[in-house]
Amino acid sequence: MPLLEERILTLPDEAATARFGAALAATVQAMPPRTVHVQLSGDLGAGKTTLSRAVLRALGHAGKVRSPTYTLCEPYEVARADGSPLTVYHFDLYRFADPEEWIDAGFRDCFAEPAFNLVEWPEKAGRLLGEPDLHVLLQSDIRALELAAGADPEGADPRMATLRAYTPTGLILLNAC
Template sequence: MPVAPDRSLHLLPSVLLERRFALADLAATEAFGARFAQAIEAVRVTPSFSGLQVQLCGDLGAGKTTLVRATLASLGYPGRVRSPTYTLVEPYALAREHGELELYHFDLYRFADPAEWADAGFREYFDSGAICLVEWPEKAGDLLGVPDLVFALQADGERRTLDARAYSESGKACLERC
């Protein structure tokens, strides 16, 4: 499986679980997003849950934003999901029986230097117990820390391959449900 761009293997702990998903078309990508949303719902109510950082890697057009849109739609978000290419982060708050689900969608594509991530003041989002979905995580260098999950997407026409790796118990629990 491909490694997240610009990341050295020595910077990440051992992979707890890895899986490859063949996504034949848009419907398959949306179905994966629905399964991922269900996994998030199941894992976030466990006592050990303290948030989830998911790094989305892949070239332009690989399906990163499509996957985020499908996940949010399956979580019940009724509005339009914008790409945060210019805003850098789009926040979402969804009412739940066990408390509000906060999700932040980041797009770091426009960063030229990892220091921009630190200067933007995003650390508080990652320390809040929220779900953080990060497109172009390599643009922040090592400042994001260890992710719970890495989803690496590769496009081949309409088909996608999603290589998923879990680096935490919460990430592993999510991936087992996908």
């Protein structure tokens, strides 16, 4: 599917990342049941897990949010805005050595049911994941952010998020941010 729209957000600190995650969460919570597929890319330490935690917290998950680096997938049950259940699958594919591991792990089933799928390191599954609704590329190029915003990054942890919508659902998510 072709790219429908792209937008760049500046996230000057972790609070801004949390607000971004809350906007994504509120939008997904308000949607009728469907499969929502969001891919999170970026270097180590770019903020993928931080954003995932912010989304889960905003969805109402009160327990510990574990990084699925070793388990590959952590499922969560939260509620939609109308009180109906919403399943969230948080994937971290960093440890995949071969895209075929995606199939071997049986994760396709998670995409066959109405759920919110957050996938860190989607490139590790190659084309097997398919096109996401929304792809988020997180970067922490402080110098580029400093030049673009005219800001002093001292004491902050700035990020740049490039959002790419590939579906109508992705456009809804992108426009909520």
